Amino acid sequence: xxxxxxxxxxxxxxxxxxxxxxxxxxxxxxxxxxxxxxxxxxxxxxxxxxxxxxxxxxxxxxxxxxxxxxxxxxxxxxxxxxxxxxxxxxxxxxxxxxxxxxxxxxxxxxxxxxxxxxxxxxxxxxxxxxxxxxxxxxxxxxxxxxxxxxxxxxxxxxxxxxxxxxxxxxxxxxxxxxxxxxxxxxxxxxxxxxxxxxxxxxxxxxxxxxxxxxxxxxxxxxxxxxxxxxxxxxxxxxxxxxxxxxxxxxxxxxxxxxxxxxxxxxxxxxxxxxxxxxxxxxxxxxxxxxxxxxxxxxxxxxxxxxxxxxxxxxxxxxxxxxxxxxxxxxxxxxxxxxxxxx
Numbered sequence: 407x408x409x410x411x412x413x414x415x416x417x418x419x420x421x422x423x424x425x426x427x428x429x430x431x432x433x434x435x436x437x438x439x440x441x442x443x444x445x446x447x448x449x450x451x452x453x454x455x456x457x458x459x460x461x462x463x464x465x466x467x468x469x470x471x472x473x474x475x476x477x478x479x480x481x482x483x484x485x486x487x488x489x490x491x492x493x494x495x496x497x498x499x500x501x502x503x504x505x506x507x508x509x510x511x512x513x514x515x516x517x518x519x520x521x522x523x524x525x526x527x528x529x530x531x532x533x534x535x536x537x538x539x540x541x542x543x544x545x546x547x548x549x550x551x552x553x554x555x556x557x558x559x560x561x562x563x564x565x566x567x568x569x570x571x572x573x574x575x576x577x578x579x580x581x582x583x584x585x586x587x588x589x590x591x592x593x594x595x596x597x598x599x600x601x602x603x604x605x606x607x608x609x610x611x612x613x614x615x616x617x618x619x620x621x622x623x624x625x626x627x628x629x630x631x632x633x634x635x636x637x638x639x640x641x642x643x644x645x646x647x648x649x650x651x652x653x654x655x656x657x658x659x660x661x662x663x664x665x666x667x668x669x670x671x672x673x674x675x676x677x678x679x680x681x682x683x684x685x686x687x688x689x690x691x692x693x694x695x696x697x698x699x700x701x702x703x704x705x706x707x708x709x710x711x712x713x714x715x716x717x718x719x720x721x722x723x724x725x726x727x728x729x730x731x732x733x734x735x736x737x738x739x740x741x742x743x744x745x746x747x748x
Contacts (some may be wrong), residue, residue, distance in 0.1 A: 408731075410738035417462050417479070418455030420472070424480040425449055429527060444512060444520035445527065448487040451503035458483045460597035460739065461604075464615070467732035470605025477538055478547055478600060481531040484524060485551070485592065489558065491521035496566055497652050498682055501645045539604065547600055554596040561588025568655045572679045574663055574671075578709075581657050582624055589630075590623025611724060618720040625713035626743045628706050631656040633747070635694065636703060650690050653678040657709060661702040662693075670696060707744075714744045 408416070429446055433439040458479035465475040493499070494507040495514055501507060509517035532551060535544040564584045568576065598619045599612060634649045635658065649656055659678070666674060674696070677689045697703055718740050725733065 408735070410735050410742055413463065413735050414455060414459050417459040418453075420462075420476060421455055421458045421479050421483050422449070424476050425483060428480065428531060440516075441520060441523060444508065444516065445524045447508055447511075447520075448491060448502065448524075449484070451505060453483075453486070453503055455483065457486055457593055457597045460594060461601040463732055463735055463739070464598045464601030465605045466601075467728045467736065468602045468605035468607035468611075469729065470601070474538060475601060475604045477531055477535055478604060481528045481551070482592075482597060482600070484528040484531065485554070488521045488524035488528065489592075491517055491524070493562065496562070497648075497654075499645065499648060499652070501648075543604070546603060550596055550600050550603070554591045557587045557591040561585070564588070565655065569653050572675075573655070574675055574678075576655055576660050576663075578657065578660060581655065581660055584655075585624045585627045586620055589627040590620045593619075593626055594623040595619025607727075611727065614720055614723045618717050618724075621713045621720065622717040622740060622743055625710045625717065628657055628710040628713070629744050629746060631658055632703060632706055632710070635697065638747070647690055647694065650678075650693055651682050651685055653680075653682075657706045658697060658702045661705050662697055662700055665700040665702070666696065710744045714740050 426446070426449070429449065430442045431446060433442055461479045461482055462472055462475055466472065490502065491508050494502055495509045495517060499507050500510055505511075507517075508520060511517075512520070528551075532544070532548055535547060539547070561584050565588060567573075568584075595616050596619070598615050602611060602615055631649060634656075635647060638646075645651070649659075659674075663671060663674060673689075674693065677685060677693065718737070721736060721740070728736070
């Protein structure tokens, strides 16, 4: 019986092969060939392939076939790739999957355009589902993607607005509401729902699957915030402490702000609200020391574990309907989300 990592590796290869069979890679006009090189860039980097794998796992869990879902899984992976091209620009990130971000390699205008072009390929793949799944199911899946798109951009807007407006009057619930939109829908809820939908699962399971996906998605994001401070750059693939340099509001920094003294709060606000180029390494290191002092990292990890436990409880409500082999894989997925190192 395969474990989760074997399944993840196998499904990633299936999805990647499907994507590269669909994406163009050569053109007689040099500039367009350069565009094709750019839209293939992020998909060719060593990502996890987590989201399309969840879609395929849930499709099989409800008795569906991989061949029916692989095209939608590939579209979902393309969504992940084009949206992080834009995300890296918005956050001023320097690394993505261990390499320079696309806008660092090619400049912002070309990177933005490549993200737009890749988004178009996502819609092309979803349109191709008419020949695989029929028109009605194709439109229902497009509705799921539109909902995911709406939720993700709203969550991203909330997070960017907090930084732009220098807001620090934030609570844990504010963070959870942001993550629910920014991360949960496109990381867990939509993949699981769409996979079940392709398998023909009864709609009575939708609310439970959504609840599962929302909680697990927030747990995933918290672990991402933890890895940003405590991970290894070669495994994590992004800049360590990048969230601090970018002034992001995470559960860790919100907890720190709640616990810090008045004097420390003044220092934290002043440092976080500076432009990235004005920040100093010694100030970032001082913030890291304060995070250790107040055990804000440990607090975030505890919350991630609690949310994963809630997701496990939600999943228990689906248990009798789930293929036993996929049940084991999904339980291992839950553990991976809070214990991963990349």
